[in-house]
Every structure is written in C-alpha cells, then in structure tokens.
Amino acid sequence: MIGGFLNAFAMNCFLIPANVYSSGFAGLAQLLSNIITDYTPFTATTGILLALLNIPVIVLAWKKVGRSFTFFSFFSVGIMTLFLEILPIKPIFSDDILLNAVFGGLIAAIGIGMTLKFGGSTGGLDIIALVLSKSKGKPVGTYFFLFNAIIIITAGQLYGMEKALYTLINLYVTTRVIDSVHTSHVKLTAMIVTTKGEELRKEIHAKLVRGITQMNATGAFTKQDKDILMIVLSRYELYDLERIIKRVDPKAFTNVVQTVDVLGEFRKI
Numbered sequence: 001m002i003g004g005f006l007n008a009f010a011m012n013c014f015l016i017p018a019n020v021y022s023s024g025f026a027g028l029a030q031l032l033s034n035i036i037t038d039y040t041p042f043t044a045t046t047g048i049l050l051a052l053l054n055i056p057v058i059v060l061a062w063k064k065v066g067r068s069f070t071f072f073s074f075f076s077v078g079i080m081t082l083f084l085e086i087l088p089i090k091p092i093f094s095d096d097i098l099l100n101a102v103f104g105g106l107i108a109a110i111g112i113g114m115t116l117k118f119g120g121s122t123g124g125l126d127i128i129a130l131v132l133s134k135s136k137g138k139p140v141g142t143y144f145f146l147f148n149a150i151i152i153i154t155a156g157q158l159y160g161m162e163k164a165l166y167t168l169i170n171l172y173v174t175t176r177v178i179d180s181v182h183t184s185h186v187k188l189t190a191m192i193v194t195t196k197g198e199e200l201r202k203e204i205h206a207k208l209v210r211g212i213t214q215m216n217a218t219g220a221f222t223k224q225d226k227d228i229l230m231i232v233l234s235r236y237e238l239y240d241l242e243r244i245i246k247r248v249d250p251k252a253f254t255n256v257v258q259t260v261d262v263l264g265e266f267r268k269i
Contacts, residue, residue: 001079002111003111004075004079004122005079006108006110006111007111008080008082008087009083009087009107010103010104011030011104013090014101015101015170016030016089018095018097018104019097019159020097022105022170023105023108023148023174026046026080026108026124027148027167028124031154033049047081050077050123054124060128060131069120072120076122077124098166101169101173105177109178110177118239129147145175152167155167187261188232188234188258188259190241190254193226193252193254194226194249195225195251195252199248200249203244204229213229214227215227215228
C-alpha cells in the first residue's frame with residue numbers, strides 16, 4: 001500500500017505536472033495518455049491505462065515468480081491506480097522541472113524498492129526486470145534503464161529533447177535508488193547455529209531452492225551439540241530466510257555476510 005501510494009504521489013505531484021516521464025509501465029501509461037489526448041479526440045487517464053497494461057504481465061508473474069508475488073503485485077497496482085485517480089495532478093513544492101524530476105524519481109524509486117524488497121512489485125516492468133534479474137544475476141535497475149530507453153526516445157521525438165533529458169535524469173535517479181533499496185543481485189552467505197538443524201533444513205528447502213551445507217558443532221560454553229547450516233542466497237531471499245528462522249528456531253544464532261563471488265553451481269532464480 002505504501003509503495004503504491006508513493007508511486008502515485010510521485011507521478012501526480014511531481015512528474016506529470018512537469019511533463020517528466022516516470023519509469024516502467026507507469027511512464028508508458030503516462031506517455032500513452034499524453035499521446036491519446038494530444039493526437040486523438042479521446043482522453044485516457046494514466047491510472048486506467050496503467051491497469052490495462054498490467055493485465056498480460058500478471059500472467060507472466062503467475063508462471064515465473066509465484067502466486068504470492070502475483071497477488072501482492074496486483075494489489076500494489078490496484079492501490080497505485082486508485083491513488084492516481086484520487087490525488088490531484090499539481091505540483092505541491094516547486095514548479096522547477098529539474099527538482100520535480102529528481103525528487104519524483106527518488107520518491108517513486110523508494111516505493112518500487114520497498115515493494116520489491118518485501119515480496120511484491122508495482123507491476124509492469126518491475127515484473128519483467130525482476131524475472132530477468134533472477135535468471136541473469138544482474139541488478140534490477142540495469143534492466144529498468146534499458147527498458148526505459150524507448151520512453152526517452154519517444155518523449156524526445158514527440159515533445160522535444162529537453163523533456164527527454166529531464167526524463168533521463170529522473171530514470172537515472174530511479175535506477176540508482178532501486179538498486180540501493182532492493183539489491184537482489186547481491187549474494188549473501190548465512191551461517192546458522194541451531195539446535196533444530198533438521199527441522200530448519202526441511203523448512204528452508206521447502207521455501208528456497210538453495211543448497212545447504214550442514215555441519216556438526218559443539219557450544220564452547222554450554223558443551224551442547226548443535227548444527228551449523230551454511231547457505232548462499234541472494235539478498236532478495238534473505239527476507240524469507242529470516243522468517244523461516246524466526247518461526248522454527250527463534251534462538252538460533254545467524255551470521256550473514258556479503259559474498260564477493262560464487263564459484264561453482266549457484267542457481268540464479
């Protein structure tokens with residue numbers, strides 16, 4: 001809900017009044033809305049177009065990412081569409097195009113990054129970029145930047161290169177902030193010291209498609225037999241791992257460190 005609201009707020013109060021285009025399907029819906037209004041006798045709001053564009057992408061999310069992700073993505077798109085229709089389209093802080101481009105991109109990226117980090121998306125290119133990021137191991141923001149090139153080029157051709165350049169600034173800010181909030185391409189190593197090694201192993205395997213190295217250990221102070229589970233995973237999966245550990249063994253000691261590189265078999269999902 002917060003992510004959807006932040007995206008709608010960024011568009012209606014920063015980007016749309018300044019004629020600067022957002023990233024992803026939101027920017028595409030914004031561009032299509034302007035084209036329909038300016039070049040046809042019809043009108044179409046950004047919110048309605050955003051909802052229509054996301055319909056086929058929901059199918060991709062259902063097949064490639066999962067039902068929970070699809071549900072929260074659909075929910076996020078619905079919230080964003082609702083607030084795009086409710087919030088007034090007007091600048092609230094400044095009429096300066098550059099300020100609106102920068103802060104609009106910043107606020108939108110925080111909303112996108114938060115939504116991705118906690119298991120959903122804001123639809124559209126979020127889903128496509130996330131699927132490619134998980135399969136290729138590259139930052140989500142990189143794919144955002146590549147996909148959004150068509151928005152920049154089209155905006156430049158139709159409404160002047162100045163608007164395209166401001167859009168480029170907005171997209172760059174969005175890209176950098178998304179990668180700082182949602183770092184799914186970063187690999188982590190978790191060392192879990194637990195007295196419930198077998199139960200924890202089964203729960204992790206049921207939720208995450210990751211290999212686990214299990215080692216026997218003894219507490220130096222308590223002399224109690226324990227298990228150490230070592231698992232390498234992406235930052236995107238850390239949230240699920242934390243929930244599993246808290247549910248199975250809240251007293252487990254877990255050390256998470258960033259991994260510089262992974263050699264050998266590591267599934268990029």
